[in-house]
Amino acid sequence: MTETATLNADQDIADSLCAQVKQAYAERAPLRIVGGNTRAFYGLPVDGEPLEMAGHTGIVSYDPIELVITVRAGTRISDLEDALAEHNQMLAFEPPRFGSASTIGGAVATGLSGPRRPWAGAARDFVLGARVISQEGKLLRFGGEVMKNVAGYDMSRLMVGAQGTLGVLADISFKVLPKPTVSHSLKLSMPLDDALKKLAKLGRQPLPITAAAWHAGELFVRLEGGKSSVNATREQLGVRKSVRTCGANCATWSTLFSLRITTRHCGGCRCHPTPQPWRWILPRTIFSMTGRAASVLSKHPLTPTPSATSANRQAAMPPVTRLLSMAVRKPPSHHSIQWWKNITVS
Amino acid sequence: MNILYDEHIDGELQSFEKSDILADLQQSVPSLTLLHREEDLRPFECDGLAAYRVLPMLVALPETLEQVQTLLKRCHALGVPVVTRGAGTGLSGGALPLERGVLLVMSRFKKILSIDPDARLARLQPGVRNLAISEAAAPYGLYYAPDPSSQIACSIGGNVAENAGGVHCLKYGLTVHNVMRVDIITIEGECMTLGSEALDAPGFDLLALMNGSEGMLGVVTEITVKLLPKPETAKVLMASFDDVEKAGRAVGDIIAAGIIPGGLEMMDKLAIQAAEDFVKAGYPVEAEAILLCELDGVEADVDDDCQTVRQVLEKAGATDIKLARDEAERAKFWAGRKNAFPAVGRMSPDYYCMDGTIPRRELPRVLKGIAALSQESGLPVANVFHAGDGNMHPLILFDANREGELALAEEVGGKILELCVAAGGSITGEHGVGREKINQMCSQFQADEISVFHALKAAFDPDRLLNPGKNIPTLARCAEFGAMHVHNNELPHPELPRF
Numbered sequence: 017m018t019e020t021a022t023l024n025a026d027q028d029i030a031d032s033l034c035a036q037v038k039q040a041y042a043e044r045a046p047l048r049i050v051g052g053n054t055r056a057f058y059g060l061p062v063d064g065e066p067l068e069m070a071g072h073t074g075i076v077s078y079d080p081i082e083l084v085i086t087v088r089a090g091t092r093i094s095d096l097e098d099a100l101a102e103h104n105q106m107l108a109f110e111p112p113r114f115g116s117a118s119t120i121g122g123a124v125a126t127g128l129s130g131p132r133r134p135w136a137g138a139a140r141d142f143v144l145g146a147r148v149i150s151q152e153g154k155l156l157r158f159g160g161e162v163m164k165n166v167a168g169y170d171m172s173r174l175m176v177g178a179q180g181t182l183g184v185l186a187d188i189s190f191k192v193l194p195k196p197t198v199s200h201s202l203k204l205s206m207p208l209d210d211a212l213k214k215l216a217k218l219g220r221q222p223l224p225i226t227a228a229a230w231h232a233g234e235l236f237v238r239l240e241g242g243k244s245s246v247n248a249t250r251e252q253l254g255v256r257k258s259v260r261t262c263g264a265n266c267a268t269w270s271t272l273f274s275l276r277i278t279t280r281h282c283g284g285c286r287c288h289p290t291p292q293p294w295r296w297i298l299p300r301t302i303f304s305m306t307g308r309a310a311s312v313l314s315k316h317p318l319t320p321t322p323s324a325t326s327a328n329r330q331a332a333m334p335p336v337t338r339l340l341s342m343a344v345r346k347p348p349s350h351h352s353i354q355w356w357k358n359i360t361v362s
Numbered sequence: 363m364n365i366l367y368d369e370h371i372d373g374e375l376q377s378f379e380k381s382d383i384l385a386d387l388q389q390s391v392p393s394l395t396l397l398h399r400e401e402d403l404r405p406f407e408c409d410g411l412a413a414y415r416v417l418p419m420l421v422a423l424p425e426t427l428e429q430v431q432t433l434l435k436r437c438h439a440l441g442v443p444v445v446t447r448g449a450g451t452g453l454s455g456g457a458l459p460l461e462r463g464v465l466l467v468m469s470r471f472k473k474i475l476s477i478d479p480d481a482r483l484a485r486l487q488p489g490v491r492n493l494a495i496s497e498a499a500a501p502y503g504l505y506y507a508p509d510p511s512s513q514i515a516c517s518i519g520g521n522v523a524e525n526a527g528g529v530h531c532l533k534y535g536l537t538v539h540n541v542m543r544v545d546i547i548t549i550e551g552e553c554m555t556l557g558s559e560a561l562d563a564p565g566f567d568l569l570a571l572m573n574g575s576e577g578m579l580g581v582v583t584e585i586t587v588k589l590l591p592k593p594e595t596a597k598v599l600m601a602s603f604d605d606v607e608k609a610g611r612a613v614g615d616i617i618a619a620g621i622i623p624g625g626l627e628m629m630d631k632l633a634i635q636a637a638e639d640f641v642k643a644g645y646p647v648e649a650e651a652i653l654l655c656e657l658d659g660v661e662a663d664v665d666d667d668c669q670t671v672r673q674v675l676e677k678a679g680a681t682d683i684k685l686a687r688d689e690a691e692r693a694k695f696w697a698g699r700k701n702a703f704p705a706v707g708r709m710s711p712d713y714y715c716m717d718g719t720i721p722r723r724e725l726p727r728v729l730k731g732i733a734a735l736s737q738e739s740g741l742p743v744a745n746v747f748h749a750g751d752g753n754m755h756p757l758i759l760f761d762a763n764r765e766g767e768l769a770l771a772e773e774v775g776g777k778i779l780e781l782c783v784a785a786g787g788s789i790t791g792e793h794g795v796g797r798e799k800i801n802q803m804c805s806q807f808q809a810d811e812i813s814v815f816h817a818l819k820a821a822f823d824p825d826r827l828l829n830p831g832k833n834i835p836t837l838a839r840c841a842e843f844g845a846m847h848v849h850n851n852e853l854p855h856p857e858l859p860r861f
Contacts, residue, residue, distance in 0.1 A: 081614040082721050082752075104620060133561060140567055141539050156811045162719040163532060163751035164791035166525045166574045167799070167806050168815050168834060170538070173570035182566075194620035216480045220503055222591040222660060244662030299481065299559035 026074030028088065030147070030155055030186050036067055037184060038153025049180040051090055052117030055126050059179050067184065069121050075099055076187055077161070084144060084161045086189040089121025096120050100192055108136040108193045121185045127177025131227035131238070131269055140176035142191045148175060148183040161189045196226070196240035201269065202255050204235045211235040223249050227269060238269065365414060365797050367460055371839045372831045375462050376441040380419050383442055387420070387464075390436045394429045397421040406465050409450045409457040410512070411798055413714070413768065418445070418459030425470050427547070427583055434581065435551035437464055443827050444549065446577040448488060448520030451512040453715060454796030456524060456576045456832055463830075466581065468519050474498050475584070482589045483542060483559060488519025488582050492526075495587065504589035507534035510792070511700050519582045525574030527792030529625045529699070532750035533658075536792065538573035540588045546572065546580030549823045559586060571818075576794055576833040579822040596624060596658035597668055598692045601680040602649035606630055609651035610725040612678035613749045616655065619674050621667050625656035626750030627699050630729075633706065633744040633757070634698075640705035643698025644691075646682060653680075653749065654699055656692075702746045703757065710742070710759035714771045718782030719753045719791035731781045732756055739774045741767070753791035754782070780805050795833045803833075804840035812837060 040047045046064035072090035080103040087096055093113050100106055110130025111123035124146075129138040145159025148171070159165055159172035175182055206214070211230040218225060224241030237253065239246045369375060384398050397403055398420050407415040419442075424430045437444050443463035450457055450469075459465045471487035474494065478484075479502035484495055492513040495506040509528035510516055516526065521537045522544060534540070543557035557569035572579060603609040609628055616623065629637065631650050638645040645652060653675070657667045668685065675683050686692035698705075706713050720728050729745065736743040736758075746755045756778055760771040779789040779802045789795070789802040803812070815834040819826070835843070 079721070079723065081618050082723060083617060084721070127562070127567070129562070137535070137539060138562060140570055141535065150810070150814065154810050156808070156814060158811065160786065160788055162721060162787050162791070164527055164536060164719050164748075164753045165788035166536075166792060166794055167788050167790050167803060168795070168811075169818055170525075170570050170574055171814065171818070173538070174567055176567055176570075177564075178566055193622065194617075197620070219482060220479060220591055222593050224660065224663075241660070242663030242666050244666060245660035248660065248662060297560045297562045 025071075027071060028074070029072045030088075030149075033067065033069070033072060033184060033186065034149050034153040034155055036153075037149050037151065040065065040067075041151045041153065047184075049121075049125070049184055051119030051122035051125075052092065052115065054114035054118045055122050058126055058128075069119065069184075070117070072121075072186065078103075080105055080192075082161070083163075083192050084189060085192055086145075086161060086187055087120055088187050089119060089124075089185045091120050092116070093118050093120050093123060101195070104195050105192045106195050107142065107190060108132060109139045109142050111139065120188065124176050124185055124188055125178065125180050131229065134228075135226050136193075138176075140173045143172050143176055143188060144191055145189040146172040146175055146185055147187040148172075149186055150183055155186060156183070159189065163191060196224075198243045198246045199226075199238065199240045200246050200250065201227075201236060201238045202250065202253060204237070204253065204255070205233060206235055207233065223252075225249075229269075236269075365455070365800060366416060367797075367831045371842050372836055373826060375443060375460070375830065378440070378442070378462070383440060383464075384420060386440060387422075387433065387436060391424075391429050391432045393426075394433060395423040395425075397423070406447070406450070406459060406467065409447065409452045409455060411453055411455040411458070411796070413712075413762070414455050414458055414797065416459045416461055418465035419462055421465045421467060423467050423470055427553075430466070430468075430581060430583065431547050431551045431553070433464070433466065434547055434549055438549050438551065438825070438827060441825065441827065443830050444581075445829050446519075446523070446581050448517035448523070449491070449512075449515050451516040452520060452524055452794065452796060453717070454524070454790065454794040454798040456794050456796035456829070457520075458797045458832075460830070468581070469517065471519075471583070472517075477502065477504075477589070479504060479589075481559065482591075484587050484589055486518050486585045486587065488522075488585060489517045492516050492518060492521055495589075499589045500592075502589075503592050505592050506540065506587055507590050508537050508540055511703070518585050518587070522573055522582050522585055523575065523577045524794040525792070527748075527751075527753065529627060529748060530656075531748065531753070531792075532626065533622050533624050534590070536573075538570055541569065541573060541585060542588055543584075543586040544569060544572050544582050545584040546582055548580050549825070549827050553583075554580065557586070574794065576796065577829045578819055578833055579828065581828075593624070593658035593660075595661045595664050596656055596692065597664055598625075598686040598695050599653075599655045599657075599668065599671055599675070600645075600684045600686070600695055601653045601655070601675045602646045602682040603651045603653070603679065604649065604681050605679075606651045606729055607726045608679045609653050610722070610729075610749070612653060612675055612680065613722055613725075615674045615678050616671055617750075619670055621657070621670060623655050623671070623750060624658035625654065626748075627654040628652070628745075628747040628749040629654075629699065629702065630745040630747075632742060633702050633746050636705040636709050636744060637698040637702050640708055641694075641697045641701050643694050644684075645698050649681065654695055656696075699746070702744075703755075706744050706757045706759065709744075711761040711763065712759070712768070712771075713744075714758040714760065714775050715793075716754065716756045716758070716775050716778050717790045717793040718756075718779050718787055719751070720782050720785045720787035722749065722752045724785035724787070725749075725752075728754070728781050728785050732778055735774050735777055735781075739770055741771060741774055743774075748791070751791070752787065776802060797832055800832070800835045800839065801843045803835045804843045809837055809840065812840065 047067045048062040048064040050066045051069045069090040072088045074088050076086040078085040110132045112128050112130050127139050147157050224239050224245045226240040227238035229236045239249050403417050406421050407417050443460050444466050446466045447457035469489045472489040473487045475485040510526040525537045527536045545555050634645045635647050638647050657664045686695050742759045744757045758771045760767040762768045783806050789799050
């Protein structure tokens with residue numbers, strides 16, 4: 017029953033990767049792990065010999081009925097999503113892509129998630145297991161290909177977002193989900209504070225909302241699920257013919273997907289050629305501080321006039337070039353937590 | 363092999379006089395309730411895995427975080443091991459005391475600190491009962507999703523320690539998916555906050571790591587959990603099958619139809635009969651297997667899905683399909699499943715509950731293997747299965763008063779777990795390793811992987827004082843257990859003494 021899909025490039029170079037890591041460790045030579053090289057802007061620049069992951073590709077195993085797929089880290093996100101789409105399934109955390117070369121290993125190493133994050137969960141919530149190359153160049157297996165597994169410490173989830181500082185991700189197993197039967201996105205004109213109030217109210221009801229964003233006076237909401245519930249929710253939101261709607265692949269979601277936003281709202285000028293938005297992740301309690309959200313965002317000394325924010329607390333604001341989550345990043349204070357420091361792979 | 367702490371293979375523990383430690387702790391934390399007389403210690407000698415009992419040296423019952431912090435600092439300075447215990451309902455001996463250790467009981471921390479309906483968060487002390495969270499959230503139309511069957515008694519701190527599951531994991535996840543933040547105190551007495559009220563935090567995901575770490579890395583002092591809007595409706599279908607394999611295939615068919623049920627449970631004949639005899643749930647006693655499929659969500663969708671599932675079950679060869687007519691009947695269907703363990707307990711003086719997980723497609727093969735082990739040993743095995751997420755709970759029936767039967771039950775249990783590992787699964791889905799499955803860890807992990815676990819433990823607790831001997835076996839234990847993976851015929855760590 018296990019189905020092994022074959023992609024154009026299906027090759028296992030784990031042995032060679034292990035050998036490279038082993039040698040680098042012996043020589044104490046830092047490595048820079050590179051997949052599609054589309055996320056280099058994220059985190060601090062790394063000085064080291066590249067460890068090329070893009071050649072380690074293909075689906076190791078995929079059984080749609082098990083809702084589990086195991087994939088080599090260098091596989092492009094688009095290839096993986098195509099393979100899942102054939103069986104009407106998806107990666108529910110909607111990994112953002114920063115170009116066609118974006119790999120699934122990079123998505124997991126950076127731990128970024130897409131618009132479904134507040135409802136379905138983050139990248140780490142869908143990682144079931146991983147094979148990881150240790151600093152000594154050994155291939156270690158943590159977690160597995162089953163939904164529930166509490167044996168030992170949860171090393172595979174610890175790898176998510178660790179940016180390769182704890183080991184090199186070789187293969188990753190994910191829980192996947194069926195695609196929703198119906199997907200429908202709506203647009204409602206309202207100021208930011210009203211949008212925040214509305215989302216807080218909607219959040220307390222069991223509605224089929226899977227994404228929400230506010231941008232330039234408009235609240236976007238994506239409804240997904242069964243036909244009946246999506247239609248009922250549309251009516252509840254008061255959306256009738258007069259409101260323009262767009263489908264699942266509506267431009268709004270794909271721009272949020274890649275954490276990019278168009279610059280045309282930036283005072284009518286093109287402020288930045290390749291804007292990379294700030295990404296703030298704020299407590300949902302900001303909703304109960306009605307009115308504060310906009311003022312916090314506008315008064316922050318590092319930010320220009322706010323032009324966009326979203327319900328999943330991703331405030332997308334051109335033109336800035338770094339992610340705030342990295343700027344405010346602090347190392348863990350506890351001295352003994354720095355056990356990873358002696359790892360050369362970075 | 364005996365699973366009680368054995369210093370020869372589990373590592374040496376420091377020697378000291380109980381009276382010295384007691385005097386020291388009484389002086390350094392004067393307000394702390396410390397139990398030291400045998401009759402006071404007796405109730406704490408085991409957790410939910412009652413087959414194993416050890417009298418702790420001392421029991422500490424703190425009421426303030428300052429007491430916990432000072433106690434930990436003092437134990438750290440004295441080199442005294444600390445085993446943390448919540449409600450004591452764990453099934454893997456995770457809170458099994460040490461003869462030369464302090465048992466730190468967190469059950470007095472049972473305040474719900476706040477419920478924020480707009481943020482959909484609850485801030486809790488670790489001793490809050492799992493069910494109490496949902497009860498407190500109910501007025502806002504919210505609830506806490508993970509529901510281990512001990513939810514009436516088990517505490518949220520223990521849920522975090524074991525990464526507890528329940529019958530709704532496929533759709534709603536385990537504890538790790540529903541916890542936003544935990545505060546811990548390390549063995550050195552340092553307070554740390556992992557995670558936050560925001561969805562993602564920069565840095566290593568130590569929050570994920572803390573879930574399921576079995577009290578080995580820190581003592582959990584506060585937990586913030588996600589609350590979900592209560593589904594508008596929930597409906598349960600019960601399908602009977604004349605063949606376990608057909609029922610197993612039906613589970614795959616439901617998922618292939620694009621449906622993720624809120625709960626999807628399977629029981630075999632012995633479990634059905636036991637449950638029916640006990641709670642009169644209306645189960646078909648002549649069936650070889652039943653499936654309980656709960657669909658929850660928005661009313662209109664649930665009705666559509668019920669139709670689809672009914673068709674799928676018919677096609678899969680179900681001999682009978684019943685939809686619970688009302689809330690009362692739905693509760694009755696679930697009562698049979700939720701009481702399956704005590705029901706089986708009525709059939710036999712003792713039972714031993716396993717917790718392996720497998721890819722669902724392996725179910726027929728693993729069930730055959732279990733049947734063979736049952737026949738060979740003469741011990742009946744009833745099967746209860748979280749079919750949706752591949753988590754099996756075989757219940758091995760035995761009589762501890764009959765010489766050698768406990769040992770035989772343990773042996774059969776160990777072999778069942780090895781079957782699960784061989785099928786690509788895991789030795790534990792939700793109960794944890796604790797002390798119970800310490801030997802089977804050696805079959806699931808290689809020596810290099812176990813060494814990484816030890817390195818991680820050392821980062822938080824270099825002196826191995828927090829819950830020593832649980833969760834991760836020493837390499838010496840694996841060598842003795844004889845299940846160590848030998849790669850290329852090179853014995854890992856040849857420098858270790860073998861017994």
